[in-house]
Amino acid sequence: MKRGLAAAVLGLFLGLGVARAAIDTYQFRDDAERERYQQLTKELRCPKCQNQDIADSNAPIAADLRREIFRMLGEGKSNQQIVEFMVDRYGDFVRYKPALNGRTWLLWFGPGILLVGGFVVLAVIVRRRRRPVPAGSQELSAEQRERLAKLLEKERTHD
Amino acid sequence: MKRWIMVVPLAVFLLMAVFLYKGLFLKPDELPSAMIGKPFPAFSLASVQGERTLTEADLLGRPALVNVWATWCPSCKVEHPYLNQLAEQGVVIHGVNYKDDNAAALKWLAEFHNPYQLDIRDEQGSLGLDLGVYGAPETFLIDAKGIIRYKHVGVVDATVWREQLAPLYQGLVDEAKP
Numbered sequence: 001m002k003r004g005l006a007a008a009v010l011g012l013f014l015g016l017g018v019a020r021a022a023i024d025t026y027q028f029r030d031d032a033e034r035e036r037y038q039q040l041t042k043e044l045r046c047p048k049c050q051n052q053d054i055a056d057s058n059a060p061i062a063a064d065l066r067r068e069i070f071r072m073l074g075e076g077k078s079n080q081q082i083v084e085f086m087v088d089r090y091g092d093f094v095r096y097k098p099a100l101n102g103r104t105w106l107l108w109f110g111p112g113i114l115l116v117g118g119f120v121v122l123a124v125i126v127r128r129r130r131r132p133v134p135a136g137s138q139e140l141s142a143e144q145r146e147r148l149a150k151l152l153e154k155e156r157t158h159d
Numbered sequence: 160m161k162r163w164i165m166v167v168p169l170a171v172f173l174l175m176a177v178f179l180y181k182g183l184f185l186k187p188d189e190l191p192s193a194m195i196g197k198p199f200p201a202f203s204l205a206s207v208q209g210e211r212t213l214t215e216a217d218l219l220g221r222p223a224l225v226n227v228w229a230t231w232c233p234s235c236k237v238e239h240p241y242l243n244q245l246a247e248q249g250v251v252i253h254g255v256n257y258k259d260d261n262a263a264a265l266k267w268l269a270e271f272h273n274p275y276q277l278d279i280r281d282e283q284g285s286l287g288l289d290l291g292v293y294g295a296p297e298t299f300l301i302d303a304k305g306i307i308r309y310k311h312v313g314v315v316d317a318t319v320w321r322e323q324l325a326p327l328y329q330g331l332v333d334e335a336k337p
Contacts, residue, residue: 089290
């Protein structure tokens with residue numbers, strides 16, 4: 001009984017995983033156009049359900065945007081023109097691949113800068129550790145030696 | 160033991176606290192509109208009542224709210240009485256009936272009163288698409304020259320009007336005066 005229930009629940013989740021993609025029936029001229037359609041719908045983000053691309057979303061707005069993409073592909077528009085069409089209306093937000101400009105350079109290069117910075121810090125630390133301790137610093141001054149002798153003397157008298 | 164290392168957890172905590180506190184007040188579902196500062200998109204659509212064709216030129220001349228609504232949208236029902244109230248106060252409001260059944264829209268306007276000066280019938284959602292609408296209700300504020308100046312996503316109520324829209328609207332009205 002329990003096992004059956006578990007299997008049913010598991011099946012439900014697996015089913016959800018499969019049924020998640022939205023289904024449209026568009027007739028493409030050729031495979032290249034179909035591929036561009038799939039690429040574009042994966043690259044553009046649904047404005048309503050924000051963590052899904054429009055290929056994946058069942059929101060009405062995503063369906064509208066897919067239809068628009070299909071229409072524009074039919075009109076022979078380039079990928080860039082189609083993405084621009086969307087950005088003009090919905091802003092940079094809809095691009096999962098943000099354009100490289102003044103506002104996004106940190107997004108693009110930030111991780112690289114952090115990585116390089118990390119290596120620099122690592123190199124500095126390693127070099128510091130390796131540097132030999134200067135001679136002389138290990139030798140005690142006369143004053144220190146005297147203090148040491150006193151301490152040792154004290155210790156001895158205690159025992 | 161280096162003393163400053165002991166401060167690191169506190170610093171990390173404070174940094175996280177600042178970001179999380181900011182996060183409490185973010186509204187990620189409200190996108191900044193890409194349309195601000197751009198002219199209202201061109202359109203040529205029938206009115207909901209069907210007696211005339213409306214174009215973007217009909218919106219020119221005075222500042223107005225352009226409210227995107229539909230009968231399938233529950234929040235639109237919530238904000239409708241307040242729009243009626245605003246219209247009574249003399250605020251110019253135009254309606255875009257977005258992806259809706261026209262008969263249902265007519266019935267709604269007859270039943271709940273029509274606050275709109277112009278009723279644009281966007282059955283296919285083409286104007287909505289050009290406006291960057293991704294849900295309803297959305298309310299645009301346009302100036303006398305038809306430039307979009309502000310967009311509010313969600314219900315317009317007394318608080319939203321008082322704190323966001325009213326000062327901007329009044330500013331545009333003053334701007335439009337010679």
